[in-house]
Amino acid sequence: MRADSAYYGREVIAAARRGGARFSITARQDAAVKRAIAGISEDAWTTIRYPHAVFDEQLQQWASDAQVAEVPFTAFTSRGKKNQITARLIVRRVRDQNPEHVVADAQGELFAAWRHHAVFTNSPLMMVQAEADHRRHSIIEQVIADLKGGPLAHLPSGKFNANGAWLALAAMAFNLTRAAGALASLFHARATTATIRRQLINIPARPVRSARRIHLRLPTNWPWADAWLDLFSAALGPPPAAAA
Structure with missing residues (x-):
C-alpha cells in the first residue's frame, strides 16, 4: 500500500498491518x-x-540525482506504547538549486541546502529499491495534478452520466496530448499538458490558399516552430517508403 502524507496516521498503518499488507507512506x-x-x-x-x-513538486524543478539513507523509526510515540509502530524511515534528499535557499554557517561559508522526503515503510526491499518503489506512487500523482489543471477542473457536474463521459474524453485527450508531446521534442515529451497546449496547440495560425493548396501560416520567429513541424510531419507526413 503506497500513499502520500495525508494517510500518514496510526489508524491507516495499523489497518494495513492487520490485513497483512506492506505499507509505504510519505511521512509528514x-x-x-x-x-x-x-x-x-x-x-x-x-x-x-x-x-x-523526476520532477520535484516542492522545488518546482527536475532532479536527476539524489541521496538516500535509512534509519529505524518509531512513529506515534505520543499516543502511548500500545499505539507505537516501529518500521523503517527511508529518507531521500535532493539538493536545492535555488540560490535564495543557500545558507551560510557561523563563519560565513556557504553550504548546500537540501530538501528531504521521508518514507515510513515496512517494505522487505533493499533501501534503494524500496525508495524507488515508493516513488512510483508519485507518477500517478503527477498525472492527476496534470488532469486537474485541465479537463478535470470542470468536474463534477450534477449528472452522473455526464461525469463519466467527460472523464472518458479527458483520458483520451490526455493520452493524445502526451503522444503529441513525445512526437514533438524531448522537452515536450516531459512537459505538462498545459505547456503543450500553450506552445504547440493554441497557436495563432491562419490558413491561406495558394496554387490550389491550403497552407497554414504560422507566427514569425516562433521558438517552437521546429517542434511543431516535427509533430506535424510525424502525424500527417507521408508514410515511409516500403523496403524493397
Whole structure:
C-alpha cells in the first residue's frame, strides 16, 4: 500500500498491518521525523541517479540525482506504547538549486541546502529499491495534478452520466496530448499538458490558399516552430517508403 502524507496516521498503518499488507507512506515532517533526519550521519547517504529525471513538486524543478539513507523509526510515540509502530524511515534528499535557499554557517561559508522526503515503510526491499518503489506512487500523482489543471477542473457536474463521459474524453485527450508531446521534442515529451497546449496547440495560425493548396501560416520567429513541424510531419507526413 503506497500513499502520500495525508494517510500518514496510526489508524491507516495499523489497518494495513492487520490485513497483512506492506505499507509505504510519505511521512509528514513533524518534529519526530525531523529529529530522525537530523541524526543521519553524512557517511550514511547513498547517491542514486534516476534513469529519467523526476520532477520535484516542492522545488518546482527536475532532479536527476539524489541521496538516500535509512534509519529505524518509531512513529506515534505520543499516543502511548500500545499505539507505537516501529518500521523503517527511508529518507531521500535532493539538493536545492535555488540560490535564495543557500545558507551560510557561523563563519560565513556557504553550504548546500537540501530538501528531504521521508518514507515510513515496512517494505522487505533493499533501501534503494524500496525508495524507488515508493516513488512510483508519485507518477500517478503527477498525472492527476496534470488532469486537474485541465479537463478535470470542470468536474463534477450534477449528472452522473455526464461525469463519466467527460472523464472518458479527458483520458483520451490526455493520452493524445502526451503522444503529441513525445512526437514533438524531448522537452515536450516531459512537459505538462498545459505547456503543450500553450506552445504547440493554441497557436495563432491562419490558413491561406495558394496554387490550389491550403497552407497554414504560422507566427514569425516562433521558438517552437521546429517542434511543431516535427509533430506535424510525424502525424500527417507521408508514410515511409516500403523496403524493397
